[in-house]
Amino acid sequence: MTTTRDLGWARCRTCGTLTDRPGEKCLVCGASTEVRKPQSLQYVWAFWFAGVLAYIPGNLLPIMVTDSVAGTSPSTIIGGVISLAHHGSYVIAAVIFIASIAVPVSKFAIIAWLALSIQMRWKLSTHRRHMAHEVIEFIGRWSMIDVFVVAALAALIQVGGLMAISPGIGLDAFALSVIFTMLSANSLDPRMIWDASRPREGEHAAT
Numbered sequence: 001m002t003t004t005r006d007l008g009w010a011r012c013r014t015c016g017t018l019t020d021r022p023g024e025k026c027l028v029c030g031a032s033t034e035v036r037k038p039q040s041l042q043y044v045w046a047f048w049f050a051g052v053l054a055y056i057p058g059n060l061l062p063i064m065v066t067d068s069v070a071g072t073s074p075s076t077i078i079g080g081v082i083s084l085a086h087h088g089s090y091v092i093a094a095v096i097f098i099a100s101i102a103v104p105v106s107k108f109a110i111i112a113w114l115a116l117s118i119q120m121r122w123k124l125s126t127h128r129r130h131m132a133h134e135v136i137e138f139i140g141r142w143s144m145i146d147v148f149v150v151a152a153l154a155a156l157i158q159v160g161g162l163m164a165i166s167p168g169i170g171l172d173a174f175a176l177s178v179i180f181t182m183l184s185a186n187s188l189d190p191r192m193i194w195d196a197s198r199p200r201e202g203e204h205a206a207t
Contacts, residue, residue, distance in 0.1 A: 051179075054173050056173075061168060
């Protein structure tokens, strides 16, 4: 299979225009052209580890603090899910659990698996790697639902001096985790998926 890399073509990192002069300025927008993103996997792993480190306090620290006449009640993500389920709000609890626990953990796992498969050149089909990349792109858009829910509650539930909801410190960590995970996924050059499926130079000669 012949790729644009074999033909000596590069792509503009800004507008996506193809050129047969790698390393030169794009004729359309003037940005840099490159055959592959420089140090793509290094950026993927750096943002991935930062996202994991931020995700831990994002789950352990309260993301929402409720002030009422009964006192102050902080809630973590898991605590909020359990509380919602306890009060019969099973659908909302399921949505929060999927968006805040299942989706981020799955995204961490898929990004790590995809990066390792490319880095270690595992013998996998290009289609399988491409589907994993598509899954990352699809589920990533739902990762901020917790942040939006707490922001909406903080804006709507301010009942005089009886009750008030404010974001907790865990929300900042969770939002940072989502941002770092998005940066990790976006740092991966999809063209490396095709490179990983091809044998290294000299492999045919060795066999």
